[in-house]
Amino acid sequence: MPDYQTHEHDVIVIGAGGAGLRAAIEAAASGGLSVGLVCKSLLGKAHTVMAEGGMAAAMANVDDRDNWKVHFADTMRGGQYVNNWVMAELHAKEAPDRVRELEAWGALFDRTGDGRILQRNFGGHKYPRLAHVGDRTGLEMIRTLQDHGIHQGIQVYMEHTVTALLQEGPPGGGGRIVGAFGYDRERGRFRVFKAGAVVLATGGIGRAYKITSNSWEYTGDGHALAYNAGADLMDMEFVQFHPTGMVWPPSVRGILVTEGVRGEGGRLVNKDGRRFMFDDIPDLYKNQVAADTEEGWRYVTGDKNANRPPELLTRDHVARCINREVKAGRGSPHGGVFLDIAWIREKIPNAPEHIKKKLPSMYHQFKELAGVDITTEAMEVGPTTHYIMGGVRVDGVTQMSTVPGLFAAGEVAAGLHGANRLGGNSLSDLLVFGKRAGEHAARWARAQSAASADDAQVEAAAREALAPFDRAGGENPYQVQHALQDLMQDKVGIVRNEHEMAAALDGLAALNRRAAAVGIDGNREYNPGWHTCLDLPNLLCVSEAITRCALDRRESRGGHFREDCPDKSKDFAGHNTVVQRGRDGSMHLRREPIAPPREDLKRVIEENK
Amino acid sequence: MPDATFRITTGRGESAAFKDYTTHITEGMVVLDAVHQIQAESAPTLACRWNCKAGKCGSCSAEINGKPRLMCMTRLDTLDLSVPVTVEPMRAFPHIKDLVTDVSWNFEVKKRIRKFKPRAPDAPDGTWRMRQEDVDRVQEFRKCIECFLCQDVCHVLRDHHKHAEFAGPRHFVYTAALEMHPLDTENRLEHLKDSAGLGYCNITKCCTKVCPEHITITDNAIIPLKERVVDEFYDPLTRLFRIFRPSK
Ligand SMILES: Cc1cc2nc3c(=O)[nH]c(=O)nc-3n(C[C@H](O)[C@H](O)[C@H](O)COP(=O)(O)OP(=O)(O)OC[C@H]3O[C@@H](n4cnc5c(N)ncnc54)[C@H](O)[C@@H]3O)c2cc1C
Ligand code: SF4
Ligand code: SF4
Ligand code: FES
Numbered sequence: 001m002p003d004y005q006t007h008e009h010d011v012i013v014i015g016a017g018g019a020g021l022r023a024a025i026e027a028a029a030s031g032g033l034s035v036g037l038v039c040k041s042l043l044g045k046a047h048t049v050m051a052e053g054g055m056a057a058a059m060a061n062v063d064d065r066d067n068w069k070v071h072f073a074d075t076m077r078g079g080q081y082v083n084n085w086v087m088a089e090l091h092a093k094e095a096p097d098r099v100r101e102l103e104a105w106g107a108l109f110d111r112t113g114d115g116r117i118l119q120r121n122f123g124g125h126k127y128p129r130l131a132h133v134g135d136r137t138g139l140e141m142i143r144t145l146q147d148h149g150i151h152q153g154i155q156v157y158m159e160h161t162v163t164a165l166l167q168e169g170p171p172g173g174g175g176r177i178v179g180a181f182g183y184d185r186e187r188g189r190f191r192v193f194k195a196g197a198v199v200l201a202t203g204g205i206g207r208a209y210k211i212t213s214n215s216w217e218y219t220g221d222g223h224a225l226a227y228n229a230g231a232d233l234m235d236m237e238f239v240q241f242h243p244t245g246m247v248w249p250p251s252v253r254g255i256l257v258t259e260g261v262r263g264e265g266g267r268l269v270n271k272d273g274r275r276f277m278f279d280d281i282p283d284l285y286k287n288q289v290a291a292d293t294e295e296g297w298r299y300v301t302g303d304k305n306a307n308r309p310p311e312l313l314t315r316d317h318v319a320r321c322i323n324r325e326v327k328a329g330r331g332s333p334h335g336g337v338f339l340d341i342a343w344i345r346e347k348i349p350n351a352p353e354h355i356k357k358k359l360p361s362m363y364h365q366f367k368e369l370a371g372v373d374i375t376t377e378a379m380e381v382g383p384t385t386h387y388i389m390g391g392v393r394v395d396g397v398t399q400m401s402t403v404p405g406l407f408a409a410g411e412v413a414a415g416l417h418g419a420n421r422l423g424g425n426s427l428s429d430l431l432v433f434g435k436r437a438g439e440h441a442a443r444w445a446r447a448q449s450a451a452s453a454d455d456a457q458v459e460a461a462a463r464e465a466l467a468p469f470d471r472a473g474g475e476n477p478y479q480v481q482h483a484l485q486d487l488m489q490d491k492v493g494i495v496r497n498e499h500e501m502a503a504a505l506d507g508l509a510a511l512n513r514r515a516a517a518v519g520i521d522g523n524r525e526y527n528p529g530w531h532t533c534l535d536l537p538n539l540l541c542v543s544e545a546i547t548r549c550a551l552d553r554r555e556s557r558g559g560h561f562r563e564d565c566p567d568k569s570k571d572f573a574g575h576n577t578v579v580q581r582g583r584d585g586s587m588h589l590r591r592e593p594i595a596p597p598r599e600d601l602k603r604v605i606e607e608n609k
Numbered sequence: 610m611p612d613a614t615f616r617i618t619t620g621r622g623e624s625a626a627f628k629d630y631t632t633h634i635t636e637g638m639v640v641l642d643a644v645h646q647i648q649a650e651s652a653p654t655l656a657c658r659w660n661c662k663a664g665k666c667g668s669c670s671a672e673i674n675g676k677p678r679l680m681c682m683t684r685l686d687t688l689d690l691s692v693p694v695t696v697e698p699m700r701a702f703p704h705i706k707d708l709v710t711d712v713s714w715n716f717e718v719k720k721r722i723r724k725f726k727p728r729a730p731d732a733p734d735g736t737w738r739m740r741q742e743d744v745d746r747v748q749e750f751r752k753c754i755e756c757f758l759c760q761d762v763c764h765v766l767r768d769h770h771k772h773a774e775f776a777g778p779r780h781f782v783y784t785a786a787l788e789m790h791p792l793d794t795e796n797r798l799e800h801l802k803d804s805a806g807l808g809y810c811n812i813t814k815c816c817t818k819v820c821p822e823h824i825t826i827t828d829n830a831i832i833p834l835k836e837r838v839v840d841e842f843y844d845p846l847t848r849l850f851r852i853f854r855p856s857k
Contacts, residue, residue: 041660041668042658043716044666045667104727104735106793108747108790109744110741110744115738116738134748140751143753147725151720186709215661217660249636251635256663361664365664369637370637478653521654525621526705526709528653529648
């Protein structure tokens with residue numbers, strides 16, 4: 001039997017971003033329960049810290065025409081109607097309270113003239129809706145939750161990585177969850193976390209791609225943990241490529257340029273100086289887009305009668321337009337297009353100061369990393385892998401997955417965003433469904449009788465974790481990771497087709513064999529090479545899920561675009577794609593019909609068309 | 610472009626030592642890129658922390674050519690590459706391995722500072738009103754990414770090891786953010802004077818100089834806090850007032 005330490009809690013939350021922190025706070029606040037919070041990095045460093053633009057909530061502080069119905073309709077339209085409408089409704093209704101709650105815990109948002117929380121414009125949102133703090137909203141959010149959470153009696157396990165879930169019955173059989181298995185990064189010692197309920201809040205999968213705004217943490221761990229326990233994954237074909245990542249210099253390729261730049265009036269132009277976004281307006285948005293640049297400017301400066309500039313259309317569309325310009329040879333020198341905010345000096349007297357005040361970290365980022373002064377020059381930008389709409393299939397009200405006792409919230413969960421997420425809807429998602437997951441996990445844990453982890457499962461998890469050391473001299477794990485990233489970028493990226501994706505599946509099979517043979521030297525103490533070995537199966541799992549789902553959806557919708565079926569199809573409008581691990585260990589795919597929305601919600605959608 | 614050599618601390622405890630790695634340099638690279646490249650090419654076990662690669666998370670703190678800096682924001686074209694670039698872990702904290710140190714002390718210190726306590730809401734719907742000017746001042750402090758570089762450079766911690774008695778500049782910034790928060794009603798001055806050891810700071814301003822978020826730690830956070838402590842505990846007039854008025 002391998003050596004391990006056991007920690008017992010009622011609820012274990014895996015992940016300390018916005019969703020995990022909010023879930024842990026809620027579970028602890030319910031009283032009398034012991035809550036553990038596990039994360040791979042230090043506290044406060046999760047992805048959430050990087051979010052820039054803001055969090056969407058229909059508080060109507062800036063435009064009093066806004067309300068939950070409009071937010072709901074915007075979210076459904078953005079998601080192209082394959083969203084879980086139960087979640088979209090709860091999200092739109094509860095987000096304002098969750099934002100105000102942050103203020104009560106010490107968050108300091110930018111203010112309106114009359115002292116309330118200021119809200120800004122963002123792609124796909126009809127009215128100014130994003131509560132924000134300059135362009136560092138995520139930092140404000142995570143720090144507020146962290147500083148509130150540390151006084152709640154939550155036990156935090158920093159720099160611990162979970163590699164397997166423990167459950168009743170055979171592993172992968174979908175039995176009740178009784179805990180999790182992992183290691184601490186510092187010493188590589190094994191840990192068993194026993195718990196009545198486990199909340200996954202592990203974020204996304206961006207590291208499966210070469211060009212990404214995501215950090216090393218985003219290896220799809222939560223997706224793979226759930227899948228390996230027998231849970232359903234849903235909508236995995238819907239990956240969001242953010243239209244504006246940095247493209248130059250090479251070392252910063254993929255780093256995010258916030259949509260806030262466009263929200264403040266930034267325009268996209270090609271090498272001929274043409275504002276190409278005006279050339280292609282999708283039908284769904286025909287009557288919501290500015291007629292000319294003048295109207296667009298009036299919109300971003302708060303004219304309620306103006307329509308948005310086309311730069312503020314949904315991300316999937318903007319990303320594809322940029323891709324098209326580059327492919328047609330109209331791109332910028334380093335393979336992107338130009339994003340220009342400096343031009344607003346034609347419109348306002350103190351433009352440089354205004355830009356620095358509104359977009360301080362963008363100013364900083366370009367100045368220091370690219371040597372570009374965005375108050376006088378245009379930025380070069382191009383699409384970057386940013387977010388996954390798909391994830392663990394959950395109940396919209398409780399956030400429980402299809403495996404009893406396993407909950408999921410935040411980016412790792414599917415449903416709210418459908419085929420495409422609107423900017424700002426993630427941070428609010430984390431709060432609304434983090435809270436719900438924490439609440440229902442606590443309730444579930446309370447109702448459970450004691451269960452114990454199966455020694456054989458622990459032993460198997462430990463054996464698997466140590467295997468790379470037995471293969472010292474095997475292939476370097478970084479090489480396999482890079483090969484995987486190239487494969488997904490080339491073959492299952494922003495523009496897809498049957499032929500390339502079929503090739504990708506073959507490629508993934510080969511990479512699976514290579515991953516099973518990677519080896520690492522050294523010992524278990526803070527060994528990133530070892531950690532990378534253990535990340536690989538997760539990356540491969542989510543890559544396979546993305547590819548299989550994308551192959552099955554023979555249409556284009558939201559973040560999923562196929563050049564061999566470039567249009568939306570009625571045949572695919574009524575279901576979500578779901579994958580589950582079969583008894584033989586292979587990935588099984590099925591189409592899950594979407595329940596029709598309640599009548600009143602249908603009307604809300606119609607009224608807001 | 611040329612190759613460059615990086616002299617990186619490797620190993621742990623007594624056996625930690627510099628080791629030279631040479632790698633190829635391309636345009637725009639930062640120190641963190643070089644470390645990653647070395648990891649992928651020749652030293653897969655080389656440990657360092659990072660997350661955002663854009664100066665937003667405060668994970669990649671190290672000492673580059675002896676100066677506390679973020680590895681992800683230090684461009685190679687600002688360094689002299691004709692000699693090896695030294696990369697060392699932060700010195701003010703216990704070493705774990707390679708470039709990683711044990712910064713958990715910071716999290717403990719923070720926990721001891723009394724949490725935010727807002728005044729009653731201003732509006733019947735439970736919300737508050739604040740002016741942007743009042744928020745601006747505190748937002749400067751809330752930019753802190755908890756990189757702990759200021760803690761690393763402060764001589765009270767680095768040279769005098771007063772970790773038990775001195776909270777350090779990061780936590781003065783944190784306390785200042787709470788004390789100057791327009792809604793806060795808690796009093797942390799006694800804690801600042803006694804447990805947090807504010808008096809140890811002799812305003813050398815080294816912390817301000819290394820802060821990657823350009824927070825004016827000394828002038829805007831520490832000095833006003835020192836003034837408040839003086840007013841509260843040493844100013845005879847205030848003391849007289851306190852007899853009649855319970856402290857806030
Ligand atoms: C640069 C950038 C800007 C963005 N801007 C915005 C914005 O303006 N508005 C918006 O709404 N959204 C934005 N997003 C998206 C949003 O930030 C993320 O979707 C969101 O923060 C995800 O939060 P989370 O709580 O689900 O996960 P995260 O914050 O990513 O946290 C994941 C946590 O899980 C832990 N973890 C993962 N795997 C394991 C494991 N195996 N064991 C233990 N712990 C594990 C990690 O350590 C981490 O603590 C942005 C994203 C990026 C990258
Ligand atoms: S100013 Fe004070 S806190 Fe800052 S480095 Fe000097 S002694 Fe330390
Ligand atoms: S105050 Fe500045 S130097 Fe200190 S931890 Fe915060 S960001 Fe880092
Ligand atoms: S990696 Fe986030 S600050 Fe350097």
